[in-house]
Amino acid sequence: MLMEAGLPADRLTRSPAPRSGVGIIHLGLGAFYRAFGAIYVDEAMAAKGGDWGIIGVSLKSPTTRDALAPQDWAYTSVTLSPEGEQTKVIDVLQDVLVAPENPAAVIAAMADAAVKIVSLTVTEKGYCHNPATGALNPDHPDIQHDLVNALPVSAPGFLVRALAARRAAGLAPFTILTCDNLPENGKLVRGVVLQLARLIDPALADWIAENARFPATMVDRITPATTDANIARVTELTGKYDAAPVLHEPFRQWVIEDDFVGGLRPDFASVGVQMVQDVTAFEHMKLRMLNGTHSSLAYLGYLAGHETIADTMANPAFSTFVEQLWDEIMPAVATPPGVNLPDYARALKARYANPAIRHRTWQIAMDGSQKLPQRLLGTLAQNLQAGRACPGLCLAVAAWMRYVGGVDEAGNPIDVKDPLAEKLRTISAAASTPTEKVAALLAVDEVFPPALADRLRTPVTAAASLLWAVGAQAAVAKTTASRQTGGA
């Protein structure tokens, strides 16, 4: 990394300030957690103290550990607003472990008496569940492995084996704080952990059910993957080379069910986290209104040739279309306390349009088979049952179907990243017309519960026929033809 004078920039280093003790193990050390939860924890300790230092765990690759180790785990957070960039060094991480290199060290860290919370951002597919039902998939290869090996590979495996170690040592369990965009995420991770524990040792499952806590959360901060260009820009801004900065929007919202083992947690409320009794309404609103439209814009925007969400929103047909989506979604969202849904939608529109955030449609399009149920299908099920047509949302589902076929509108291949990618491509390729493709893909019951598939057949077939006939840009415009362009 060269500075203007032609000299290499110094590497970012940690401040010499004394370190706090470790209280949290975080599984899944991606950009999102480092731009979100880690910063809240850092601020809560600065405001109110406590030994809540974090050990991060990468469940797959050593990349983040290798990038952060020479920086003694410090990294730069960059807030990107249309007005400019603001940087801050975050040094709340105390260590980073790479699970496949030493799973026993991860279990030992999680079983340490000082640890009170294990938090997770392992993405939807990291829970090894069936997306349509939310239940553990016992046939998942990682779960098959973890059933018979004391040194696990999956997130549920690490949770269960570490809880077993704590029970054997006579310690209390930790709180499991999921920070992934899953429906009723606390309940989901609880179900997955208890199912796996029961298959390994029913008495362990009973102990976990009685003593562990699984607060649900709603998490929100748009954080695109960091690129090489971002790294170069951070060096320009700070004069230091940081191999793993995180770049994110100014907005953030964290709503947490206040249900921790022994009540032990950082003073989150002191730094603006909403501590509530029930997160469900917040979570539904966010998953349906934000992530639902994000995925819709990602598939349709990608097909229309847009690289980022901001580029997609700059296309007037799409900025009108997204308003139609919110109008379709809002009747299926209960208003959380203190929120006004149209205002929430207006704020989302401004966040999406933030030109400083280059969030690739391709990135958001990843893992659609794991995302569609909570982002789009719950809304559709509720609306169709109530007799409310949803042409915009059906067009989004059709766009996902087109996308997973693996060929774009110009005939170029799409690099589809999804645990079901191969299966979906094969199913799509075996069907020739849009009608046949829709029928075949609706039969994928990991994604579409059969009763919903029946309801979706007619409207999604209509949307797919339009999409295949005229392309994404014109299909979006046609679907909103009766609307006025303009503000939300």
Ligand code: CS2
């Ligand atoms: C996005 C989310 O990549 C995706 O699927 O929809 O990561 C989104 O940016 C966050 O949930 C915003 O809080």
